[in-house]
Amino acid sequence: MAGLSGLPYFLQYQEQAQQQAMQRQYAQIQMAQFQQQQQDRQRQQAALAAAGNALPQLLAGQQQLPPPPGQASQPMQAPQGTQPAPQAMQAPQGGVPLPSGLVPGQMSRPPLPAGGTAGAMPARGLPPFRPLPTSASPTQAASPTSIPAPPTASPGSQQPAQGPLTLESAVKVLQDQGLSGADLMAGLAQLTPILDSQAKSQAAQLQQQFQHQLQLAQLQERYDSLRQRAEDNSANRADREQAHRDSLGIQQQMLQLRRESLNSRLQGDPNSALDKEDLSFMAQQYLAGDRTVLQNLGRGVQGSKNIVALRNEVRRQAQEQGMTGRDLAASVAEFEGVKSGERALGTRTAQAGMAVNEASQFADIAQEASQAVPRSQFVPANKALNAYQTNTGDPKIVAFGAATNSLINAYARAVSPSGTPTVSDKEHAREMLNTAQTPEQYASVVSMMKREMAAAQQSPGQVRSEFREAVTRKAPMANPPPPAGGLPAGWSVTEH
Numbered sequence: 001m002a003g004l005s006g007l008p009y010f011l012q013y014q015e016q017a018q019q020q021a022m023q024r025q026y027a028q029i030q031m032a033q034f035q036q037q038q039q040d041r042q043r044q045q046a047a048l049a050a051a052g053n054a055l056p057q058l059l060a061g062q063q064q065l066p067p068p069p070g071q072a073s074q075p076m077q078a079p080q081g082t083q084p085a086p087q088a089m090q091a092p093q094g095g096v097p098l099p100s101g102l103v104p105g106q107m108s109r110p111p112l113p114a115g116g117t118a119g120a121m122p123a124r125g126l127p128p129f130r131p132l133p134t135s136a137s138p139t140q141a142a143s144p145t146s147i148p149a150p151p152t153a154s155p156g157s158q159q160p161a162q163g164p165l166t167l168e169s170a171v172k173v174l175q176d177q178g179l180s181g182a183d184l185m186a187g188l189a190q191l192t193p194i195l196d197s198q199a200k201s202q203a204a205q206l207q208q209q210f211q212h213q214l215q216l217a218q219l220q221e222r223y224d225s226l227r228q229r230a231e232d233n234s235a236n237r238a239d240r241e242q243a244h245r246d247s248l249g250i251q252q253q254m255l256q257l258r259r260e261s262l263n264s265r266l267q268g269d270p271n272s273a274l275d276k277e278d279l280s281f282m283a284q285q286y287l288a289g290d291r292t293v294l295q296n297l298g299r300g301v302q303g304s305k306n307i308v309a310l311r312n313e314v315r316r317q318a319q320e321q322g323m324t325g326r327d328l329a330a331s332v333a334e335f336e337g338v339k340s341g342e343r344a345l346g347t348r349t350a351q352a353g354m355a356v357n358e359a360s361q362f363a364d365i366a367q368e369a370s371q372a373v374p375r376s377q378f379v380p381a382n383k384a385l386n387a388y389q390t391n392t393g394d395p396k397i398v399a400f401g402a403a404t405n406s407l408i409n410a411y412a413r414a415v416s417p418s419g420t421p422t423v424s425d426k427e428h429a430r431e432m433l434n435t436a437q438t439p440e441q442y443a444s445v446v447s448m449m450k451r452e453m454a455a456a457q458q459s460p461g462q463v464r465s466e467f468r469e470a471v472t473r474k475a476p477m478a479n480p481p482p483p484a485g486g487l488p489a490g491w492s493v494t495e496h
Helices: 002-063 138-142 167-176 182-194 197-266 276-287 303-320 325-372 381-390 395-415 423-434 439-472
Strands: none
Touching (some): 276 303, 325 395, 325 439, 381 423, 395 439
């Protein structure tokens, strides 16, 4: 029993241990999530650092790349702020003389310098002023092919604008930095803004594929984790349900054992047979009229045998006392009447006791009120009641009438058999109190009323004693049974 009583505490301890294990598991999951977030931040920082380190190398490699095949290299541009040196005009080959007249578009000939000759070349130094021609010279008009026209730029000859970086070069530089996997993709995402259009589209497709694969891997990992947790929870739930069922079964066994132990101490074994002493005692109870002795005797293996044995014992004792079956039935009926009378008697006893105690206290109050009235002014109870009802006269006489009225009502209720005061009982009380002409006489009448109420209070006890004597057969019966072996009066036996 000691081990069974400690089982609920063990189950409670086991449940607490399981809860603590689940709390530790939840804390581990939170720690793993925090570590994953830390790793993601570290990976992002490493990708940013690698992208920053790779950017100068990518830019330097892009400047050293040769032009695409079929395109001319770009000429060197002069620094800003400088102008090209002017070229001296030379006479065309063939000795074409300079024109002597006015140049077309020239309104007047410029003046000759001091000491100069017409048609001679100016001296070295500052060249003479020469306005730009607005039309072709005659020589140029005569030979239009002598000076070729400047080449026109074709749309196909221009070099197409290229993006700063390519995807292959960016990936190669990031791999040289030691990045791979998610770190490589994070670094490539940082370098995407400086890639060319084709590289950007390729990088976007690569990023999308990587994100899909990463999401699939994360979902698969989460699915495996949830599935494992579900299996663990189902196992724990099954264990808890089994433990709960086992505990309920053990509690039922404990209750059954305690019930059997209590029944064995209070009632004994229901399967055991009644001994002779029990049968004799129960037979006496049945002969007194109590039929409840037969209750709960039909249970158990020996139930029918016990009933038969009790019936035999009742018959044997009834025959010894000279009682017949009719006498036994009358005894049972009398016992039922006694039970009903006892119930009514108990109610009446309680009512009479309360009424008598109340009337006794009112009698003392009325006697004190009569003593308060002066002897020379004392009046009978009838006049005191009139003064009380009309509220006239001496206040002491009015109080005396009020106390007398209360005593009359309480006395009538105390001496009434039903506990309800009647008019005749009240008139009887008034007649008794009106006979008193002095305070001493009034006190004598009140004392007699107390004795009557005491007698009314003692009557239920006397009736109860009679009931008890009738049940226990201490008082002689009204029609006693004939002696054993004899015949009732007036009967005779004739032999044929």
